Each structure stands twice: as structure tokens, then as C-alpha cells.
Amino acid sequence: MKNTRINLLARPIGNPAPECWEIEEVDIPEIEENQVLIQTQYLSIDPAMRGWMNEGKSYIRPVRIGEVMRALGAGIVVESKHPDFKAGDSVTATTGVQEYAVLNGKDVIKVDPAFVPLPVYLGTLGMSGLTAYFGLLETGQPKAGETVVVSGAAGAVGSVVGQIAKIKGCRVVGIAGGEEKCKYAVEELGFDACVDYKTGDLRKNLKEACPDGVDVYFDNVGGEILDTVLTLINLKARIVICGAISQYNAIQKPVGPSNYLSLLVNRARMEGIVVFDNAPNYGKAIKEMAGWVAQGKLNGKVDIAEGGIRAFPETLMKLFKGENTGKLVLKV
Amino acid sequence: MKNTRINLLARPIGNPAPECWEIEEVDIPEIEENQVLIQTQYLSIDPAMRGWMNEGKSYIRPVRIGEVMRALGAGIVVESKHPDFKAGDSVTATTGVQEYAVLNGKDVIKVDPAFVPLPVYLGTLGMSGLTAYFGLLETGQPKAGETVVVSGAAGAVGSVVGQIAKIKGCRVVGIAGGEEKCKYAVEELGFDACVDYKTGDLRKNLKEACPDGVDVYFDNVGGEILDTVLTLINLKARIVICGAISQYNAIQKPVGPSNYLSLLVNRARMEGIVVFDNAPNYGKAIKEMAGWVAQGKLNGKVDIAEGGIRAFPETLMKLFKGENTGKLVLKV
Numbered sequence: 001m002k003n004t005r006i007n008l009l010a011r012p013i014g015n016p017a018p019e020c021w022e023i024e025e026v027d028i029p030e031i032e033e034n035q036v037l038i039q040t041q042y043l044s045i046d047p048a049m050r051g052w053m054n055e056g057k058s059y060i061r062p063v064r065i066g067e068v069m070r071a072l073g074a075g076i077v078v079e080s081k082h083p084d085f086k087a088g089d090s091v092t093a094t095t096g097v098q099e100y101a102v103l104n105g106k107d108v109i110k111v112d113p114a115f116v117p118l119p120v121y122l123g124t125l126g127m128s129g130l131t132a133y134f135g136l137l138e139t140g141q142p143k144a145g146e147t148v149v150v151s152g153a154a155g156a157v158g159s160v161v162g163q164i165a166k167i168k169g170c171r172v173v174g175i176a177g178g179e180e181k182c183k184y185a186v187e188e189l190g191f192d193a194c195v196d197y198k199t200g201d202l203r204k205n206l207k208e209a210c211p212d213g214v215d216v217y218f219d220n221v222g223g224e225i226l227d228t229v230l231t232l233i234n235l236k237a238r239i240v241i242c243g244a245i246s247q248y249n250a251i252q253k254p255v256g257p258s259n260y261l262s263l264l265v266n267r268a269r270m271e272g273i274v275v276f277d278n279a280p281n282y283g284k285a286i287k288e289m290a291g292w293v294a295q296g297k298l299n300g301k302v303d304i305a306e307g308g309i310r311a312f313p314e315t316l317m318k319l320f321k322g323e324n325t326g327k328l329v330l331k332v
Numbered sequence: 333m334k335n336t337r338i339n340l341l342a343r344p345i346g347n348p349a350p351e352c353w354e355i356e357e358v359d360i361p362e363i364e365e366n367q368v369l370i371q372t373q374y375l376s377i378d379p380a381m382r383g384w385m386n387e388g389k390s391y392i393r394p395v396r397i398g399e400v401m402r403a404l405g406a407g408i409v410v411e412s413k414h415p416d417f418k419a420g421d422s423v424t425a426t427t428g429v430q431e432y433a434v435l436n437g438k439d440v441i442k443v444d445p446a447f448v449p450l451p452v453y454l455g456t457l458g459m460s461g462l463t464a465y466f467g468l469l470e471t472g473q474p475k476a477g478e479t480v481v482v483s484g485a486a487g488a489v490g491s492v493v494g495q496i497a498k499i500k501g502c503r504v505v506g507i508a509g510g511e512e513k514c515k516y517a518v519e520e521l522g523f524d525a526c527v528d529y530k531t532g533d534l535r536k537n538l539k540e541a542c543p544d545g546v547d548v549y550f551d552n553v554g555g556e557i558l559d560t561v562l563t564l565i566n567l568k569a570r571i572v573i574c575g576a577i578s579q580y581n582a583i584q585k586p587v588g589p590s591n592y593l594s595l596l597v598n599r600a601r602m603e604g605i606v607v608f609d610n611a612p613n614y615g616k617a618i619k620e621m622a623g624w625v626a627q628g629k630l631n632g633k634v635d636i637a638e639g640g641i642r643a644f645p646e647t648l649m650k651l652f653k654g655e656n657t658g659k660l661v662l663k664v
Contacts, residue, residue: 057597058597059596059597059598059599222593227588241592241593241595241596242596243596244593244596247593253590254590254591254592254593255588255590256559256587256588256589256590256591256592257588257589257592258585258586258587258588259586259588260573260586260588260589260592260602261554261573261576261579261586261604262604263573263602263603263604264391264573264574264575264576264604264605264606265389265390265391265604265606266391266604267391267603267604267605267606267609268603268604269601269602269603269604270592270595270601270602270603271595271599271600271601271602272593272594272595272596272597272598272599272600272601273596273599274596274597274599277599
């Protein structure tokens with residue numbers, strides 16, 4: 001039994017090119033006391049991965065050169081020397097991009113695949129969903145009747161942000177790239193409107209979709225879209241900075257929001273979030289979101305890429321090309 | 333008895349050129365019931381004036397073309413038909429750039445020149461001081477032992493921000509242009525350090541002056557200085573956006589802070605303030621600050637420009653050239 005894994009070979013400049021990766025086959029080590037051996041079935045493909053590949057101080061240490069690429073995964077316990085797990089258990093954990101992971105049981109979370117399918121625990125009930133939940137509710141603080149705008153509206157985080165904002169009684173306007181994604185946000189996720197940033201005048205279209213202005217903006221993309229929304233915010237607006245996928249592969253310095261003085265004029269706030277800060281409250285949030293899924297108020301759509309572990313490099317690029325709808329996972 | 337006043341004749345592009353202004357001599361009208369006639373003695377010269385000259389939605393309506401330029405002033409009541417005022421009272425009000433102003437008594441504030449000199453009511457105990465007070469304490473929320481950085485450190489707002497932060501037990505680091513201003517901030521205002529942005533490597537010098545990073549940054553200047561401080565902030569830092577004097581005369585679109593993703597990495601917050609929102613609490617704040625002035629903890633330095641009302645256009649330009657130290661007022 002061999003383990004195929006993908007290591008980070010070089011730090012990318014711009015897009016992560018194939019040369020950044022090394023595919024390696026190694027033996028699976030014997031597990032020790034308190035460890036479990038997990039067979040990875042699905043890998044979460046996240047924009048944050050691009051940041052983990054960079055050197056320098058961030059909210060989490062960079063992946064080291066030669067180290068297996070960091071990734072959240074969902075899989076099955078094959079062997080356990082930890083009292084809380086037995087072979088056959090479904091679990092999620094930071095498995096890394098590999099077919100088999102050996103982890104201490106304390107870093108592994110047991111999940112119930114009878115309740116929702118395993119990959120949903122990487123999406124709506126995983127980091128993406130938790131990011132949406134805490135970012136919107138704690139930092140965005142939307143009130144019923146307010147207008148919430150979210151970019152990356154058809155993506156893993158944005159789709160959940162919009163649905164939770166609807167549950168909270170807000171007018172929800174998405175921003176997404178292409179007619180198909182916009183249709184998905186409105187027809188399948190229940191957004192009030194969704195603006196295609198690839199066609200027409202974004203500011204004009206967004207202004208029409210937000211006749212009462214923007215109270216909360218949840219930003220996943222950065223760049224010109226953030227700058228445009230800044231011109232439409234209301235007094236005391238809250239801007240949640242969750243990500244900036246438009247900038248992650250930029251070789252030049254990222255573009256700053258030149259309209260940031262709108263924060264002054266409108267006494268508004270722009271605040272960054274990292275989901276890990278809310279770890280003590282994950283359980284409560286997952287329970288509430290699971291309830292919404294059960295009631296049909298929260299859609300758990302997963303975009304499953306095929307091809308196995310070796311397809312990881314090109315699957316990651318799908319994110320930056322905007323080719324996914326909903327949470328992107330790789331089937332291992 | 334004639335009133336000399338300065339009207340806005342044209343909206344400036346870039347620096348407010350002499351052609352933007354019209355000097356006019358008019359009769360002083362008879363005052364009506366509840367009105368007072370004020371002889372202006374000092375005019376507050378503020379960076380915000382540049383914004384008031386622009387068209388477009390802001391936190392206050394633009395000065396209209398042909399209208400007397402908006403300004404806060406301090407002076408003496410010459411005649412009163414309002415029960416709360418009598419001739420000889422010292423007052424502050426939005427007098428406009430003119431020698432005599434007719435105002436409803438409800439828009440006039442009586443002050444005591446025996447307590448502090450009249451121009452101090454335009455500075456430390458006026459809008460500049462109130463902006464510093466509320467911006468720092470309510471939005472910045474500094475805690476004892478934290479590091480507070482303030483730009484425009486020798487200016488009307490920055491000098492008060494730093495002194496209040498010292499009163500609250502913080503390490504205070506200023507940023508100012510030129511050796512003389514930095515010396516003033518450290519030696520006369522009691523800052524722990526002050527970095528001259530005109531010499532050497534700002535980031536390196538600032539990093540040395542803030543060995544524990546930056547917890548609160550009070551920004552009066554915007555541009556590259558804001559962008560540099562963003563690279564030095566701590567977890568959960570608060571950035572108060574009070575102004576952006578480096579950008580007010582920009583003809584091109586202002587430069588956005590390209591390092592804004594530091595807000596994400598550090599779960600930090602950037603928030604705009606406008607002092608008018610705190611109007612209901614001015615009285616309490618002025619009382620507290622007056623106490624600090626009386627105790628010698630808060631310096632009320634005023635930079636008095638001479639030349640009378642006709643010197644207003646060039647006095648305003650002193651601000652943008654960075655030629656003032658402390659609150660700039662024009663003696664009328």
C-alpha cells in the first residue's frame with residue numbers, strides 16, 4: 001500500500017505553475033499510539049491555498065518547500081490507535097494533498113455522512129460555511145431590511161453568505177462572473193439579484209440592484225470590485241474583508257481601494273476576518289447551519305472535480321479562472 | 333461699517349488657486365429677532381475646507397459657487413437680539429470667511445476667554461480637539477500599554493491625539509514632516525518618538541520606534557504613509573481614518589492602500605470618523621479636555637497667521653504645504 005502525495009517544490013510567482021509541484025509515492029508509515037490513518041476521499045480546494053504557498057508572515061505559517069501541500073480533507077479511518085476513532089469512521093481533518101494521512105486523533109473531527117454527504121462537510125458545513133457564518137454575522141452584523149452585497153456570489157463562501165443573509169431578512173445582491181453563475185445565485189440560492197461583473201457597467205448595474213445603497217459588503221475578490229462597491233455604501237456600512245482572489249496571483253503589488261475615503265465620508269468600517277479565530281464556536285455554528293440545511297434554507301452544493309490526487313494542480317487553477325460554482329472539492 | 337468676505341468663485345482642480353476666490357465688500361445687514369452680529373477675530377483653517385469646495389455627495393453639503401466660504405470662527409458679539417447673548421460676549425460659530433457674521437443665537441456657542449485664549453477654542457477645545465478626542469477614544473479604543481501611531485503629529489488634530497494617548501498610558505509615536513516638527517512632538521508634546529517621513533526609510537524608522545508593533549493608527553494623511561503603517565499593525569489593530577491631506581489636492585484618483593489585505597491577515601479594522609456625529613457629547617468632552625489643559629497635560633498651541641481676512645487664500649495653502657505646527661488660525 002503506497003501513498004501518493006503532492007509536495008510544494010517551489011514558491012510560485014503569479015499563477016502556481018506545474019513546476020511548483022512534485023508528485024511523490026511513499027510508504028505509509030506505521031501509526032503510533034493516539035494516531036489514526038485516514039484514507040482521503042475528498043480534498044477542499046480553497047483560494048487560501050495560494051496564500052499558504054507564499055513566504056512571509058501571515059495568519060498561518062507558510063507551507064515549507066518539500067513539504068506536502070496543506071489541505072483540508074474528508075475521508076475514512078482505515079486504522080486507529082486513538083480511543084475516539086475506529087476503522088470505517090467518516091472524518092474531516094487537515095490531511096494535506098495526499099491519499100493517506102497519519103494524524104493525532106485530537107486533530108481529527110468525526111462527521112456523520114448519513115446526515116449530509118461527506119463533501120458537504122468541506123463546504124457549507126466546513127471552513128467555507130464557517131467563514132461565511134462568522135464573517136457575515138459577527139463582523140458584518142446585518143439587520144433585517146438592510147442590503148447585503150457579496151462578491152464571489154456563486155463561490156463556496158459567497159453562496160453561503162448570501163443564503164444566511166436571506167435567512168436574516170436582508171435584501172441580498174450578489175456579484176459574480178458570467179450569466180450562468182448569476183442565474184444560479186438568483187434561481188437556486190434565492191438571491192434578490194446578482195450582477196455580472198464581466199458585462200456592462202458594474203457600478204450602474206449594482207446601483208440599480210441596490211436602490212437603498214449597500215449596508216454590508218462581504219468581499220471575496222478585492223480589486224476593482226471592492227473599489228466600486230465603496231462608492232455605493234451607506235452611512236455606518238460594514239465591509240468584511242474575507243479574501244481578494246483577484247489579487248492572489250498578482251505579480252505586482254496589489255491594487256489598493258482608491259475609494260477608501262468613502263469610509264470617512266460614510267463613517268464606515270472595513271474589517272478583516274480569519275475563520276480560525278472562531279474555533280471555540282464552530283460546534284454551535286455547524287449545528288445552526290445543519291438545521292438550515294435540513295429545513296432546505298441552505299443549499300449544500302458541491303462542485304466535484306474528478307481526476308484523483310494527481311489532478312490537484314489543475315483543479316486549484318480552476319478557482320482562479322473562476323470555473324467553479326459552489327464549493328470546489330477534488331475527489332481522490 | 334462694511335463687511336469684507338471671501339466667496340468661492342470656482343471649484344478648484346488640484347490646489348485652490350487665487351482664481352477660486354472672490355473678495356467682496358458688502359453692507360452688514362440689520363439683525364432680526366433671535367439673531368446676533370459677530371465680529372470675527374480668528375478663523376479656523378482646516379484641511380476639511382478643501383473637501384467642502386468640491387462638488388458631490390459628502391458628509392456635509394458643498395459650499396455653493398458665489399457663497400461665502402464656510403469656516404469656523406471665534407469672535408465677539410457686537411449686537412444681539414437673542415436672549416442668551418449680549419454685546420461683548422466671546423463666542424465660536426460657523427461664521428464663514430468674513431469679518432462680520434449674522435447668525436441665529438442657537439448656532440452660536442459662548443466661550444470664556446479668561447480660561448484659555450480665544451483661538452484655543454478653535455483648536456484644542458474646538459473641532460480639531462474634538463475630532464482627536466472622539467476619533468481616538470471611541471474608534472481607536474486605545475488601551476494602556478498599547479502603541480498608538482499618529483500621522484500629522486504636529487498638526488491640529490494629530491498633536492491632540494498623541495497627547496490624549498499619552499494621558500491614557502500608551503506608547504505614542506508620531507509621524508511628521510521635518511526635524512523641527514518631530515522635535516516639537518517629542519519635546520513639547522511628550523510623544524515617545526516621532527519619525528520624519530521626509531528623511532530615510534519610513535518603514536524601517538517606524539519599525540524601530542514601534543518595537544511591539546502598532547495597535548492603533550490614527551491617520552490624517554493617507555497615501556504612502558497609511559500604506560506603510562499597514563505593514564506594521566498588530567492583531568486586532570484599529571486604524572482610524574480621519575483625513576488624507578496628502579490626497580485632497582490630487583487631480584488624479586487618490587492612491588488606495590495597496591497593503592489593505594493586512595487587515596485580513598491581522599483581523600484588523602479600518603474605520604472612518606466625522607466629528608459632527610458626536611455633537612451630543614461635545615460638552616462632556618470639552619470639559620474633560622479643559623481639565624487636562626488646566627493640569628498642563630494638554631498643550632493648546634495655536635499657530636496664528638497674520639494678514640487679516642484677505643490673507644485667507646494663502647493661509648489655507650500653508651496647510652497643504654505642511655508649513656504649520658499646531659492648530660492653524662488666521663487672525664482677522
